[in-house]
Amino acid sequence: MQTKPFRIGTRGSPLALAQAAETRARLMAAHDLPEEMFEIVILSTTGDRVVDRSLSEIGGKGLFTLELEEQLASGDLDFAVHSSKDMPTRLPDGLYISAYLPREDFRDALIGRTAPTLTALPDGAVVGTASLRRQALIRRIRPDIQVTIFRGSVGTRLRKLNEGHVDATLLAYAGLKRLAREEVITELLDPTTFPPAPAQGAICIESRVGDARIDALLDPINHRPTFDAVSCERAFLAALDGSCRTPIAGYTVLDDEGLKFSGLILTPDGKKEHSIEVEGKRADAETLGRQAGEAVRAAAGTEFFEGWA
Numbered sequence: 209m210q211t212k213p214f215r216i217g218t219r220g221s222p223l224a225l226a227q228a229a230e231t232r233a234r235l236m237a238a239h240d241l242p243e244e245m246f247e248i249v250i251l252s253t254t255g256d257r258v259v260d261r262s263l264s265e266i267g268g269k270g271l272f273t274l275e276l277e278e279q280l281a282s283g284d285l286d287f288a289v290h291s292s293k294d295m296p297t298r299l300p301d302g303l304y305i306s307a308y309l310p311r312e313d314f315r316d317a318l319i320g321r322t323a324p325t326l327t328a329l330p331d332g333a334v335v336g337t338a339s340l341r342r343q344a345l346i347r348r349i350r351p352d353i354q355v356t357i358f359r360g361s362v363g364t365r366l367r368k369l370n371e372g373h374v375d376a377t378l379l380a381y382a383g384l385k386r387l388a389r390e391e392v393i394t395e396l397l398d399p400t401t402f403p404p405a406p407a408q409g410a411i412c413i414e415s416r417v418g419d420a421r422i423d424a425l426l427d428p429i430n431h432r433p434t435f436d437a438v439s440c441e442r443a444f445l446a447a448l449d450g451s452c453r454t455p456i457a458g459y460t461v462l463d464d465e466g467l468k469f470s471g472l473i474l475t476p477d478g479k480k481e482h483s484i485e486v487e488g489k490r491a492d493a494e495t496l497g498r499q500a501g502e503a504v505r506a507a508a509g510t511e512f513f514e515g516w517a
Contacts, residue, residue: 210245213246214245214246214286215247215284215285216246216249216285216286218251219252220250220251220252221362222387223362223383225250227289229248231429232246235429238428239428249284251279273288273295273414276288277299277300277414280415280416281300281303287415287422290413291411291412292407292408292411293380293408295407295412297442297445299414303415303417304415306430307412307435308431308434308435309434311409311410312382312386312409313382313409314380314382314404314408314409315399315409316342316380316396316402316404317396318393318394318396319369320395321369321375323376324394325395326346326350326376326395327349329353329376332353332354333352333353333354333375334353334355334373334374335356336376336377337378338357338358340455340476341405341455341456343455343476344455344476345403345457346378346478347478347479348481349402349478358373358377362379362384362389366389366392380404381409382409403457403458405457406438406442406445406458407445410437433490436460436462437460437461437467439497440467440469440493440497441458441459441469441497443493443495443496443497443498444458444471444498444500444501444504445458445501447497447502448473454473456472457472458470458472462490465491466487466488467489468486469487469496469497470484471484471485471500471501471504472484473508482504482512484500484503484504486499
């Protein structure tokens, strides 16, 4: 019987803490355990500390997970809670994604200061975002818009917007909902024209392979529909060697035992793209995502990817 608190690793941003708290609450309810049986351990990651450059310049998505994974591998943490879209497609040996919480809305939200929608922004407006996907999609829709790097916590980005640094910024709707900040949204973007990042809106839990005690703890809170949808999207990303250097979008819609996946790759300037839609059984989610990624890569050809690295 467990006598010491389970140690939950997380980053220290308000959103990361909200996600860790939601995980703890679900585990308390699933196992009828008191709050003191769970200790939230906050770690600062390189991705949190370096906020003046894009992730592609400083090493990619893994900079949000490295410190957590080191302590997870050593046994100092029992499991770690992440935003799924921050997770590299290749995890360190001995670690895996063991559970997903129910997914929130995966759409992107625009917070406009000088106009409420992307299409209504003035000519030459400045939009702040660090995401190459969002940058490419903005340029596809509004090539006149200037894009500037905008990193930091949700609160930091909203403060910079209010101070007039940019005309608008884009954030994940899911994060704003988890922080109860929906009131700042001026437009929710249609995923058919502005598709989200693969795995956007999903909280995942990373733990050690073969740790039966933790597997048993997490299994009751694993949301199978989210697991299937995000597994498809991450397989698409992996087939394209997706990282913060590649503008890639994709989302999955589930229907009973079936799924429909829509994927898109763009050049950073938004001028060239390749898209795909596939349908199949949820049981084949990972295979469908991988095949979609391989098909897009073959259709795009090597020239399409030059300059991404």
